[in-house]
Amino acid sequence: MREVISISASHRTNHVLTQFYNCQEEQLRDFDSENEPGVFLNPVVDRISKTVSYKPRALLWDAKTGNGALGAHQYSSTKDFFYGSENQKPKDLLSQTGVKVIQTHEPIPKSEYQTALDTNTPTPSLSDQNCKYWSDYSKLIFGASNLNILDHWYHNVENPSAPDFENLHQTYFDNYETGFQEFATNYCSDFFDEKLRAQLEMCDELQGINLLSEVDNGWGGFSSSMLSNIRDELPKINILTWGFNEDDALSLGQSIRSTKTKFQTLCNKIRSTLSLVQESNLFFPIYSDPELPLWTFAGRTCMLFDAINSCASNRESENRCTFNQMIGKITSGEPQRNIVSTLGIKGLDFSFYSRIPTYKGSSQKTYSHLSILRGQENEATDDCTIKTYPWRPSDTIPEQLKGITNYTTNLAVTERPRDVFRHWEAMVSRYFRYDTDREELKEELGRLAETYEEGWYDDYDSGDDV
Template identity: 25%
Template sequence: MREIIHLSLSAQANHLTTHYYNAQEQYFTYDHTVSPVDHDVNFFAGLGVDGRTETYSPRALLWDLRGGYGSLKKISALYETPEALTPSGAERVEQPRKAASDYVQALDQNAALPALSADKCRYWSDYCHVYFHPSSLLEVSNWDYDPVTAPKGVARGSGQDVEAGAAGATEHRKEFKGYEVGVAEHNNFEKTDNGGESVVETHFRRMLERCDHFGGINMAVDVDSAWGAFAAQVLAELRDDYVPKGTVAVWGLEDERPADRREYYAHIATLVELMPQATVYVPLVRPRAAALRAALPAAAGLDLSSPWAAGGLFNAVVETMTLPTRLRADHVSLDHIVAQVCGNSHRTIADSVVLGAGAAPLQLGWANNVDLPGPLRVGRRRPASEPHIFSRYGVVRAADAAEDVWLRYGDEAATVSGGGMAGYTSTGVLYPTPPSHPTLFEPATPVCAALGSSSLVRTNLLQMRDFVSRFVRSDDRELLKDQLETVAAEYEFGWSDGSDDDSD
C-alpha cells in the first residue's frame, strides 16, 4: 500500500475533492465481498471522542475562506464536542450557521435523497458524504466567501456584505486575487490562523506520520485567484522539509482566459512558481458548451459555470487517472503514472487532458484556451501545424474491449506515428456515480481518461514571455522571461524557431 495525501485549496478545488471522496465511498462493501479498491490509500483509521467509536477519515487537507464551509461543522460528534474545547467557566459565542441542505439532512436521516442541481449545490458541503477529521479543515479567516457575490473571495470589511449579498460600495472591494495577495496571505495565515506555526509542521506532518509507505500528493488548486500563489508557498515548504523528491501531481483549475493584465500576470507568476515544484502540472479548463454537447450528449444541459458541475466533470479525469494507485490487484504507483504521462522526460506540463465516455473525446486542457483579449495580446502565436504529442498515457475503465475504448479516445496511432510515446492501463472497475454526481454519461459506460504533453505548451509559454516582456516592469521581469524560455525549450519539436509567430 502506498498512501496518497490530498491537498485542496479554494472552494473550486474543494468541490472537486468532495466529488472525489463521494466517489470513494461507492467502493465500500458491506457484506463478505472484498472491494477491488484498497481504501487505506485514501483513508486512515482512528477513534472518536468516546475512545470506542471507530472512524475512517480522508487523508486530506482542505483550505477555504471564511464562510466557504457552508453548513459544515469543523467539530463533529465523531471527534470532539464544542464543550470539550471550551474552558471551564467560559461563555461560548458562535455565529449563526447556514442551514444544512435538504440533501445533507436526508443523508443524516438515512432518507431518500433529493435530486441535485447547480442552484442546490452552491457550497461543496451541500452534498458532502464523508466526515473530515477536524485537523483536515483549515480556514483563512481574513477573507469572506460567498458563492454568488464573492466566488473568488473578498477581504473582510472591504465594501460589501457578502453574506447578505447586498449591493454596496464596490470601488474599495478587495478581492482574493493577485500573486502578491496569495503570498502575503500565506504568510499571514501561518502567523494568525494557525497560531504562528507552519501548516506543514502541524497538519501535513501528522498526515504523513499516519502513512506506512507514502506514495505521493494530489494537489487541487484554483490557479487564477490568490489561491495559486498560496498553494505555491505551501508546496515550497513541503519540498524543503518533507517531500524533496516525492511525487506531487498538481491539478490546476484554470479560468478560460484572464480578465485583465493583473490577472494574467498573477497566472504567469503562479505557474512559474508551481512548475518546478510539481512532478506534473495538469491544467483543467472548462470546455465550451458546444464541445461538451458534442462529446457527452447526456451532459448537454450542464451549466459548467457551477463549481458543482465543473467539479464533477474534472473529477471524472482525476478519479480515473489515479484509480490504479488504489487497486488491490494490478496496482500502479503514482510515480509510474506520472512518469508515463511525462514520457520519462523533463516535460512536466500535461497540457493534453482528454475524457472519453461518449460520442467523441472531450478536451479539458490548454487546448480549450481561447485567444487572449486584445489588450493582453502581443502579436499572435499559433502552432505551425497540429501540435506534436510527445507522450500520452491513459486509464481505461471497461468491462470488456478495453483496447477498443483506448483506440477510440486515446489516439495512440497518431501519437506513435509522430514519434511520441503512448500507453494505457485498463481495469474492469467502472466509474462510480454517487447520487451527488452530475449526470455526465449513463452508468456502466466505459470511460477513458488520458493525459499527455504536446508542443502547444511551448506556444503558450512563449505567449506568456511576450506578455511579460511588454507589460511587466518589476524587478522580476527578466527572471520571469528566462524561466519561461527555459521551460519552453523542453517542448520544441522539429523546426520551431519562429515558425509559430504570426504577428497581427
C-alpha cells in the same frame, strides 16, 4: 500500503475533492471492489464495537463561511461548540446550555441532503440549486483535522474564487502576491506542524500528494508558497498538481489589456503556473468552464481525477500503477516535460491549453501519451496503456454522468505548452515593463518553451498585442 494525501486550495477545488471522496465512499459498499480504500481513506478501527470507520486523507483550504453549514468540530466530541436546530437563535442557546455563545456571522442552514444523512432518512435529489457549498453534499466527515480556514477572508458568494477581506467588499483574494504572502506569513508553520504532519503520521508509506488549486487568483500564489514548502519538507515525494484555469484575454482572443481584471488574471496565471510546474512531477492544466455551476463542474471533473488516481489504488499489485510508475509512463523518461496538455474523455476536453491559439505554426508534436481503460474488456497491451477498475459514481454525481462507468481517459504530453509559454513570453516582454521579476519570468518562459519545441522556430520578433 502506499497512501495518497490530497490537498485542495479554493472553494472550486474543494467541490472536486468532495465528489472524489464521495465516490471513494461509494466503493466501501462493494465487497468485491478492486479498489484498496486505505490508499485515499484512513481506516480507524474501534476494537470495542469491532467496526471500522474511514476518514479522508485530505486537507481542504477555504475562506470563512466557505464550508457552508459544516462546523469544524460538528462531528467530534468537543463541547467548545453548540449546534442547535436551525430555528434556534444564539440568545436562546445561552439559557439552554449555560455557556457563552458568540455569533460571528449569520448561520448557514444545513442542506436537506445533509439533514437526511444525519437522520438516516431518504436523501433528496441534488442539483446546482441545492449544492452551492461543497459541504451540502459531502458524505464523508471532514473534521477539524481536515479543514483549514483563512482567518481574515470571507467566502464571496458572488465570486467563490475571490474571498472578501473581512467581508468589507473592498479587497479580494485575487492577486498572486497576496496569496503567496498570506500562506508564507500566517499559515506555513501551523499547517505543517498541526495538519500535514498529522496526516503523514497516519501513512505507512506515502506514495504521493495531489494538490488542487486555481491559478488565476490569490489561491495560485497561496498554493505556490505551500508547494514550495512541501517540496522542502518532502523533497523526494511525487506530487501531482491540478491547476484550474479560468478563461482570460488570450484564450478568448481579446486584447490583453481589454480590462484591468483580465490583465491581472493573466499575470496571476503566469506566475502561479511557473511556480507550480517547477515544483511538481506532473502538472494538469484544467479548464474551469464558466458555463458550468460548481456542482456540475466538479462531477464532470471527477471523472478525470478519479480515473488517474484509480491506477494507484488497485487492490492487486500486478494491476496497480503507482504515482511513480505513472509519471514515468507519461513523461517517457523526460521528467522536464511534466505538463499533461491533452486531457480527454468521451469527447470531453478538460485541458485549458487546448483553448490557447497556436504560436507561429507549431507542429503540435506528441511526445508521449497514455490511455487509462476503465472497466473495459480489452487488455493493456503496452506501456502506453493502463487498465483499471470501473468508475463507481456516487449518488452525488450529476444524473447525466452516472451511467458512464466504463470509459477511456486519454493523456498526452504535446507541443501545446510551447504555444502557451511563447504567448506569455511575448506578453511579459511587452507589458511587464516595471515588474521586478520581468527578466526572471522571460528567462523561465523561454526555457520552458524550448523544452516543448520540436525543431527550430524564428519567433523572437513577436511583440504584438493579441
